[in-house]
Amino acid sequence: MADQLICQCRKRLSKAFEVEADLRIPLRQAPVTVLFGPSGSGKTTLLRMLAGLERPDAGSIVFRQRPWFDAARAIHLPPQQRRAGFLFQDYALFPHLTVAENVAYAASRETARKLLDTFGLAELAASKPRAISGGQQQRVALARALAAQPELLLLDEPLSALDAPTRSRTRHELRRMLLACGVPSIVVTHDRMEAVALGDWMAVMVEGRIRQTGPVQEVFRRPADLQVAESVGVENVLAAEIVGRESGLLSLQVGGARIQCVDSGETGAVFACIRAEDVALTREMDQLSSARNRLAGRVRAVIPEGALARVELDCGFPLVAMVTAQSAGELALREGEHVSAVVKATSVHLAVHTSVVPPERPALQ
Numbered sequence: 328m329a330d331q332l333i334c335q336c337r338k339r340l341s342k343a344f345e346v347e348a349d350l351r352i353p354l355r356q357a358p359v360t361v362l363f364g365p366s367g368s369g370k371t372t373l374l375r376m377l378a379g380l381e382r383p384d385a386g387s388i389v390f391r392q393r394p395w396f397d398a399a400r401a402i403h404l405p406p407q408q409r410r411a412g413f414l415f416q417d418y419a420l421f422p423h424l425t426v427a428e429n430v431a432y433a434a435s436r437e438t439a440r441k442l443l444d445t446f447g448l449a450e451l452a453a454s455k456p457r458a459i460s461g462g463q464q465q466r467v468a469l470a471r472a473l474a475a476q477p478e479l480l481l482l483d484e485p486l487s488a489l490d491a492p493t494r495s496r497t498r499h500e501l502r503r504m505l506l507a508c509g510v511p512s513i514v515v516t517h518d519r520m521e522a523v524a525l526g527d528w529m530a531v532m533v534e535g536r537i538r539q540t541g542p543v544q545e546v547f548r549r550p551a552d553l554q555v556a557e558s559v560g561v562e563n564v565l566a567a568e569i570v571g572r573e574s575g576l577l578s579l580q581v582g583g584a585r586i587q588c589v590d591s592g593e594t595g596a597v598f599a600c601i602r603a604e605d606v607a608l609t610r611e612m613d614q615l616s617s618a619r620n621r622l623a624g625r626v627r628a629v630i631p632e633g634a635l636a637r638v639e640l641d642c643g644f645p646l647v648a649m650v651t652a653q654s655a656g657e658l659a660l661r662e663g664e665h666v667s668a669v670v671k672a673t674s675v676h677l678a679v680h681t682s683v684v685p686p687e688r689p690a691l692q
Contacts, residue, residue, distance in 0.1 A: 329392050330355045332479070332511075336376060336386030336396065346372050346535040354391070354511045357528030359502065361543065362515045364532035364558055370515045373532065374481050377513070378413045379406040390479065412472035412510070414482040418464050420456040426467050427452035434474030442470040446504065461489045462497050466504070473508055480505070480512040486521060498524040519560050523547070531555050549676045553598050556678050562603035562647040564678070569597065576619070576672060582644025587619040588675035597677045605674035606648035608638065608658060609667050619672040622646070626664045629655060636660070642668055 332352040339345045346369040352360050362370050375381040377388060379395065382403055388396040395404045406413070420429050426448055431439035443449045446466045451459055456467065465485060472480060485501065486494045502525050505512045514525050522529060522543060529543045531550075538558075539551040550556035556564045570585070571578035577590045579599055586599065624640040636655035638648045646668055650658075658666065 331389075331391070332377075333387075333389045334373070334377060336383035336388060336398075338372060338376060338381065338383045340369075340372065344369075344535060346376075348373050348376075348532070348535075348537055350530055350537050350540070352511075352513070352528060352530070352540075358511060359505050359526050360511070360513045360528040360530065361522045361526030362513055362530050362532060363522050363526075364517060366517055368532045369535040370517075370532050371483055374413075374483055374513065374515050377479075378411050378481050379404060379409050380413070409479075410475070410477050411479045411481055412475060412477035414468050414472050414480070414485055416484045416487050418456075418468035418488065420464060420467060420471070422456055424455075425452065426454050426456070426459070429456070429467055430470045430474055432471060432474070434476075438474055438476075439470075442474055445507070446470045460493070462493050462500075465489070465497065465501070469501075469504060469508075473510065477510055480508070480510045482512060482514045484515055484517075486516075486518075495520075501525060519547075522559075531558055533558055548602065550600055550678050552679050556598065556600045561600045562649070563599070563601040563606075563645075565599045565601070565644055565646075567597050567599040567677070569594065577677075579675075582642075584622055584643030586622070586670065586675060587672045588677060589672055591677065593677045593679070595679075597679060600676045600678050601646070601670055601674060603637070603647045603649035605670060606646060607669040608648055608650055608654070608660070609669060610658060611667065620668075620670040620675070622668045622670070624666055624668045626660055626662055626666060628662060629660045640666070640668055 332354060334348055334350040337347045364370055376383050383396060385398045394402050395409050396402060427439060427443060430442055443452055448466055451463060456464055486497060489497060498521055516522055526543045529546045530540045531538050531546060533554045539546055539555045547559050550559055550561060565581045567579040567581045569577055570580045572590055575590050576587045579586050581599055622642040624642040626638060627641055628639040630637040631652060634652055636650055636652050638650060638660055640646045648668060
């Protein structure tokens with residue numbers, strides 16, 4: 328349990344908003360952690376508290392058993408003693424210094440030279456930041472953050488300053504660089520594609536609180552509650568009533584239809600969460616299948632989205648499917664056409680109402 332970052336701290340930002348974070352990151356399992364959530368949820372404030380740039384009102388932050396902050400013991404290590412590198416949204420490069428001088432600002436020339444080679448910046452060493460691309464600036468900023476040999480790397484929306492095509496190309500390169508540097512990283516983002524491309528571990532933050540943590544794919548596929556489901560972009564979040572329980576399966580009444588899902592012990596009011604890519608479409612209404620849920624539907628709209636097509640259906644309740652544009656063409660999907668929507672019981676996940684209050688935690692000192 329020693330290789331963890333544990334943050335249990337609180338900071339009031341206004342009369343109406345308070346960050347109260349309860350976060351545990353298993354650093355060995357999570358080379359890259361994504362702090363994910365909508366804009367204004369408190370992600371950057373939490374990152375700045377971890378870095379020592381902002382002081383919490385209460386609580387504690389412990390990194391690998393070393394206290395960085397403890398209100399009860401009056402401990403508040405300054406940023407330089409935490410050895411946490413911070414990569415700002417705009418990279419904050421010194422415009423009057425060259426690439427080499429920026430990287431060498433917090434390191435020896437020899438260390439800077441090795442980092443320039445590692446990040447493919449040697450040919451740009453004499454250039455000023457304004458003369459290089461956004462993706463190159465990001466590499467310079469990352470190299471400079473690593474020059475001080477941090478034990479933790481913190482990145483605040485590192486791709487937000489890039490245009491959309493560059494951002495798309497840079498995601499996997501950034502992931503590769505973060506893994507190569509061998510320093511555990513926490514990346515703030517509100518972009519679902521970035522979260523999937525960058526992260527091993529994920530913490531979802533909504534309205535100042537950590538609502539769910541776990542492996543990235545697990546959080547996306549099994550959101551803990553309605554707020555998390557909405558935050559991670561589950562296309563189908565359906566009010567449901569549990570009407571039966573048998574042989575490890577639950578029967579749910581969803582609008583005018585019934586569907587089945589795996590019984591994981593939920594009771595009371597729930598939401599059925601189904602990702603659009605888990606909805607298969609077919610013209611064969613009675614085809615045998617291992618899937619438990621086969622729903623007769625009528626196409627309400629087909630919306631092209633590049634290589635994919637978003638298909639909105641009426642299945643006794645609104646249902647969204649995401650198929651390839653080729654599949655949409657082969658099925659001749661048009662408004663008013665009748666199709667069958669197929670969803671496996673294992674693809675239906677239940678989330679609780681957000682009116683359910685999370686278990687009360689001990690008061691922060």
